Amino acid sequence: MASHSPVPRVHRVDCVVVGAGVVGAMITQQLARRGVRVVLIDRAPGIGGGCSYANAAIVAPHHVTPLATPALLREAPIQMLRRPPAVRMQPDPSILSWAGSLMASATPRRAHLAGERLSRLAAESTRLHCLLADEGLSPTLRKTGAIDVYLRSPRRRRADLLSFERLQAIEPALAPVAAGAHHTEEWTLESRSFVKAMLDDASRRGADVFFGMSAEQLLTEHGRVVGVAAEGTTLLADHVILAAGLGSATLAAQVGLNLPLRGGRGYVIDVAAGDHAPAMPVRIKEHRVVVTPLADRVRVCGSIEFGDERRPMDPGRAEALKTVAARVLPGLERAAVIDRWAGERPCTPDGVPVIGRSKAVENLSVAAGHGMWGMVLAPVTARMITEAIVDDVEPAEDAWLSPDRYDGRPARHHRALSPT
Structure with a gap:
């Protein structure tokens, strides 16, 4: 599965995924399944180094709600x-502004709209979890209630x-x-086994997975992201996906994208x-x-x-x-x-994830900010990211989950959760 051998100093691929938690692993598997040449890197020495593993090990779609309510x-x-x-x-003191934004987002109307949409995503994602288990790719998924x-x-x-x-x-x-x-409609799922299964399948399909490799810099050319610099290695790519939890915000800031995680x-x-x-x-x-x-x-x-x-x-x-x-x-x-x-x-300060391609920064996608729902929403997140990159399909949820929604223009920020 994961490689510990040296990677070439300059490596050319279609996509680089940063972050090997449940979301990043699922995105890598889905891209590889579509024939994309993909590299996944993570600074941890192996599976289990990030927040994906401090979870309740439950897939409970009916409990998925926005944080801001x-x-x-x-x-x-x-x-x-x-x-x-x-x-x-x-x-x-640094949390005060973020907490204020969270409270301002917790209006009944916004919470209702976000809750309805997250519920739909969670239901679809649970269906995808079950399909993975049917294929033998999620060995610890069990319907328990x-x-x-x-x-x-x-x-x-x-x-x-x-x-x-x-x-x-x-x-x-x-x-x-x-x-x-x-x-009755709830499942248990152990996250380490899930990540390993996704990375094993991705590797069988040609993906390269490197642990112990930290993304240091997003590389740009003429305002477009063209790759990642990672500890002496240059990973050139047509697209970069940030799925590194809080680390996604630091990398996004390098190219002027605000992710207030x-x-x-x-x-x-x-x-x-x-x-x-x-x-x-x-x-x-x-x-x-x-x-x-x-x-x-x-x-x-x-x-x-x-x-x-x-x-x-x-x-x-x-x-x-x-x-x-x-x-x-x-x-x-x-x-x-x-x-x-x-x-x-x-x-996030509006309580819903960041999922999708940035329109402000070309060739960059983000899949982060899932809060407590990363495990539940990983499959549907991976499908949305994969379809956007491979099929050039913008999901209906694009506006309210967009990584560009924190650009400082309140009207656009509120429009993202208006009725469609």
């Missing part, structure tokens, strides 16, 4: 006061809420809870699997904690923190997630810890 404005102060806090804003649980009865009455007794009949590992809901740090703690493991994912709604059973471990994931992305990981935050999870799944309390992880989910 009225619910965020209502619930964030409450979530900040919880113990442990599900939302945290670290003291950092999932359960939402509430430690206290929700204030709003909901027809789908079940009693604890009915929930326990579905998931025997549960401790008493006030209420919950069962969702900030990290929403998420924490993961993996514990050993055993008889205590649930049969399906369990979401603890008040605390925004997700517990997901995988083949060899149980993953506990949650929290979103904004602030200085360079600050070190706080191991106590991961341990706190395990404590919350054990209130609902008591068997986890004594489970041995396998790993702790934190990753910066790249988030």
Whole structure:
């Protein structure tokens, strides 16, 4: 799959993809499948070096929503006061302008339009995930369903809420809870195996994959991007795709493209699997904690923190997630810890991803800013990018996902989420 051998000092290809997370790997696979000569580079030493791996390992299309919503404005102060806090804003003056833009974007109308469109993309992307599994290219995708649980009865009455007794009949590992809901159309998917499968397939189709190679500079000629300089190697290409999470913003800035991405740090703690493991994912709604059973471990994931992305990981935050999870799944309390992880989910100030070709910078595409939904949306993102580059087809979603939408002209920015 991935090469560690020296790459020629000057390498000529059709496309360079920067970033080997779930999105970049999926784009590389789709381009290679269409016969494109593609090189993928990533600064990490191997699979598992970026934020794609601090995820809940769930494909749950009905839960995909924009980050900027009225619910965020209502619930964030409450979530900040919880113990442990599900939302945290670290003291950092540089985040204030971004946070202000996020709140300004959280209007009912914008949130409704963005939510509808993201839901459609998520449903289509889930269909594509299932097709990959049918082809044998996604070996850990499993349809499991999932359960939402509430430690206290929700204030709003909901027809789908079940009693604890009915929930326990579905998931025997549960401790008493006030209420919950069962969702059947959900899947689990382990991200490392998914990325490896995509890169293996891409390599079989002629793609070159280089880990331990950092993109240092976008190369331009007459205002067009013509390649990437990467640690003594020049990768010349007809098109460059930035799928490097927060690193995409730094590279885009070199050619005058503004991508105001900030990290929403998420924490993961993996514990050993055993008889205590649930049969399906369990979401603890008040605390925004997700517990997901995988083949060899149980993953506990949650929290979103904004602030200085360079600050070190706080191991106590991961341990706190395990404590919350054990209130609902008591068997986890004594489970041995396998790993702790934190990753910066790249988030935009209007709460929706950046997907598409730039019209301001020729030969440059961006696939970043997916926040918590990179795994779910990876296949549809890859299809949109591939069709734009190979078939010259601009998707209907182009305007509201465009990488050019942060060009400083408010009218254009708002027009991107107007009805079509």
